[in-house]
Each structure stands twice: as structure tokens, then as C-alpha cells.
Amino acid sequence: MILVTGATGFVGQALMRDLASRGMAYRGASRRQGTGHVVVGDMTGDTDWSAALAGTEIVIHLAARTHVLNETATDPLAAYRAVNVDATLNLARQAARAGVRQFVFLSSVKVNGERTLPGHPFRESDPPRPEDGYGISKREAEDGLLALAGETGMAVTVLRPPLVYGPGVKANFASLVRLSTTGLPLPFGAVRNERSLVYVGNLTDAIIRVLDQPAAAGQVFLVADAERPSIGALVTEIAAAAGKPARQFSVPPSWISAALKFWGRGAMAERLLGSLTVDTGKIHSLLGWTPPSSLQDGLRATLGSEPPA
Template sequence: MILVTGATGFVGSALVARLAREGTETRACVRRNGASLPDGVHTVQVAGLTADTDWRHALAGVAVVVHAAARVHVMVDAATDPLAEFRRVNVDGTLNLARQAAAAMVKRFVFISSVKVNGEATLPGRPFTADDAPAPLDPYGVSKMEAEQGLRQIAAQTGMAVVIIRPPLVYGPGVKANFAALMRAVQRGWPLPLGAVHNQRSLVALDNLVDFIVTCITHPQAANQTFLVSDGHDLSTTELVRGLARAARMPVRLLPVPVWALRAGAALLGKGDAVQRLCGNLQVDISKARSLLGWTPPISVDDGLRRAVAGMGKS
């Protein structure tokens, strides 16, 4: 039996669907009854992800936990103390679940972390690796790093294997936020000032991430390892927009505005972080996943973009 937390979220729902298709006995954690899940998937209602949550009923008979639930990164956080709020859910809640999982004799705990544990940007040709020293810069990244550290301690104390997966930006059917906004702009044929952005960024298609999680559920060499995951083919923002336009079968309308001008305009508008994400480098090296697990991304970037665009009407 596999327990999936965050089972109705972007990643969790796709993972549950994949496990159901393969006939894997799966239990999905939901916060309220009535969630739409594939036939054959067991559900268990859990009030929330806190230091006090009782997971005994959810963990009964479970061999592997995939922990995808989290307080997620937000662009504008209304909390008076964002780090405390992230820690309450992502650290205290996660470690409470892991301790109870170990006590319930769960064999493996797969934790969906974030590339933000590594940092926010890379130098050209210097991608992050899974074994780099952590350097998170925001409260969300700090909370994920602290959760990882606590999980490794629990693994050492109890013998429960822990697998940590740090994805970069995940895209696919139902994607939200900035990626969805960019897809809509391309589909509507809006001219975009992104024709001269020659950065390199790693992304991961939802199907590729789910496939990697499934690999980490069973692969013996994944135990007690940390992995970065991506599509294995990095893109500039200009290339990404062109790829989305091809997927949408729309003409691309790119204006070659210099990056310095984009940064200057963004600074005046207080949007410097947004332009950094569009213009900066963030690359990850997935050679550890390839060599240790023999894993390769099953779908290409073009296929991933086509699936994301096709899923726009379903989001």
C-alpha cells in the first residue's frame, strides 16, 4: 500500500492517477470527503499537516509514503511571519508524519522537496547538483531544507529509508500561476518582449516528475538519496515561448527587448523578482538520477509543452 499526501494537488493527483492505472494499491490523503479520485483508490480524511495530526489510521498497512502535501511557495505572502508559517506545516507537520510513519513500520518515505533548497539561480554552465551545499534564500526554501535535515535524522535513528526529490518548476495539464499566464498570453497571440532572453532554465514536465517519483518508490538504490529532476533539456525563455507557440499552433510574436531594459523596467515597477525568473539561469544536473537509477525522462520537452497547452481547458 502506498500513501500519497497532497493527493488532490497538482503533483499528487497526477501521481495517484498513474498508480491507479498501474493497479498499485493506493491510499489518498484528503482534507475533506468528496474529492474526485480514480476508481479503486482508497481515501482517508486527515484534518491537516501539523505537529499534532494523528496519522495512525492513514498509515495502517502502508509500505511507502509519498509526501507531496506542503504549504506552497507564494509570490505575495500575507502572513506576518512567513517563515514561522512555512515551518509549522513544512517542517513540524512533515516530521510528525515521518516519525509516525517510522513507528508504523513504513519502509520508505519519499519527500517532494524543491530546487529552492539549492538556491534561486545558477551561473552559466554551473548547474546545481544534488550534493551541493544547500543555499535557500526564501522562507519556503528554508522550510524545505529544514524538513530534509529532520528527515535524514529520522532515517538514521529508525532505519526507515528516506528519498528526497527536488524538482524545479513543474508544468503540465492544470498548471497554475505564472506558467499558465504565459501560456494564455501565447494562445491569445499577444506580443511578448522576450525575444532576446538567452538564459538557460531547467523545467520538469508533470509526467516526467511522476515517472521519477514512481521510480523512487521501488528502486533499491534510491534509498536515503537526494535527487534533482528535470526534463534533461534546458531552455531559454525565448525558446520556451516559441515551444509554447508551436504547441498551441499559434504564430509567435516576440519582441527582442534587451534583458537590461527588461530589468530596468521591472525595477521601476517593483517586479524585479519576476524578471529574474524570466531572465536568470537556473539549471539542474540530473546525472545522479541517470547513473544511480538508470532513469531517463520518458517524454520530451515538446511533448510536455503540448500536454500542458492541451490541458489548459481542463485547469
């Protein structure tokens, strides 16, 4: 039996559909009643996971405190640590005591950092350089889980994805889809950045690939699509997937950045214009994994025009 935490989330729902399509036995865990999953309440360092862990052999831990756009916590890092570190390690300790043989943790590329130089993608061997509370908490959870694996013998596998997209995606990628499908001319023709991202179907395929793989024990894997589009190329691909024209003109990236910063959108400037790429050679060499869907397939599925089989 596989336990999936964060069962009502974007990745959780996609993963359970993928597990079901392969005939794999699983149960979901969520915070709320009425979801059809095992209810565990709020995730804390004291949450009782005994009911969810009964008969469980593998835990896939997706639940997390993710980015909060309008942060209200007095101490955001402490708020991230409470869920992403304390609650995660509490679950892992209970899982080890319950005889769970593998614990798969969905981390984030933000453990590596926020940007890469051209031709220098992130690799698992790079020193971690998280810059925000979310990335810091994910790194601390990784460290704690790998230490626990050494103490208990439970196999721990960590996956670090970049931005995840797919049907039902929200937040920044949904905004980019809306912008790309307006038909309005956009100023990205001169931007030559590269961004790694991962279609949710590719991510769930990678998660399933690591299950019960001896070579995956104690490993950290970066997972992404094969393509690394520039923002302009991504806009063009999104428009094409929607059957819309892509109209772009060239503005120096420094001008775009200056304009966004003037309007208080400095973080958006980095996401649109900066590069963040990852090297997925490790998961390919150790486990033979390659993304089954292309960027074009993933975007068509996201926009509902042609879901991958």
C-alpha cells in the same frame, strides 16, 4: 500499499493517475471531507495519521505549504516551518513506528538556491543556499528526515524538482501560457538564459522509479526535463503547442529588467531573465532514470493538444 499525501493537489492527482495506470495499490490523504480520500484534517505537528498509515508500506509526501503570493502570515518562515517541517517530521515519525519501509519526500530546487551561472547547473552535492521561507523550510525538512532515517532504519528518498508544469497548472506558468498564446509580439529575442523545468508526467515517473529501490535510500535527487530552454525558446514552444504563431523581437535584457523593476515586478524579472538549471546525472547513473516525455510532449499535454501515452 502506498500512501499519497496532498492527494488533491496538482502533483498528487497526476501521481495517483500514474499509479493507477500501473496497477499499483495506493490511497490518498487530504485535509477535507468529500474528496474520496482518507481525511486527516490540517497538517500540523500533532496530526494523527494512524488511519491513513494502516497497512501502508510506502509514504509519498507531497503535501506542503507552497508559495503564497499575497502573504498574510505575521511570521511567514514560522508558517512554512509549521507545515513543511513540523508536520512532515510528525508524519515521518508515525510512519516509522507503523513499519513504513520507505518515505519519499517532494522537496524543491529552491533548497539549492534561486539562480545558476551559465554552464554551472545545480547538483545534489552543492551546498544548500535557500533564500526564502519556502526553500529554508524544505531544507530543514530534508535534514530532519535524513536524520530520522539514520535513527529508525526507514529508507528516506528526497526529490528536488524545479518548476512543475502540466495539464491544470496554475500560477506563473499558466500566466506564461496565456502570454505566449496571445499572438502579440514579445521582447525576448535577445534573452539567452536557461531554465530547467519538469513536466508533471516526468516527475511522477521519477517518483515511481525510486520506490523500493535500495540505491535510492538516503539519497537526494534533482529531477527535470532534458531540455533547458531560454524564455524565448519556451515561449516559441508553448505557442507551437497551441498552434499559434510566436512573434518575438529583441530588447536588451537589462532594459526588460529595468522596466519590470520600475513596475514593482523585480521577482518576475529574475524568473523571466535569470538562469536556473539542474544536472540530473545522479538519478540517471544510480537508477537509470531519464524523462520519458520531451518538453514538446509535455507542453502539448499541458495545452490539451496531444497528451503523451
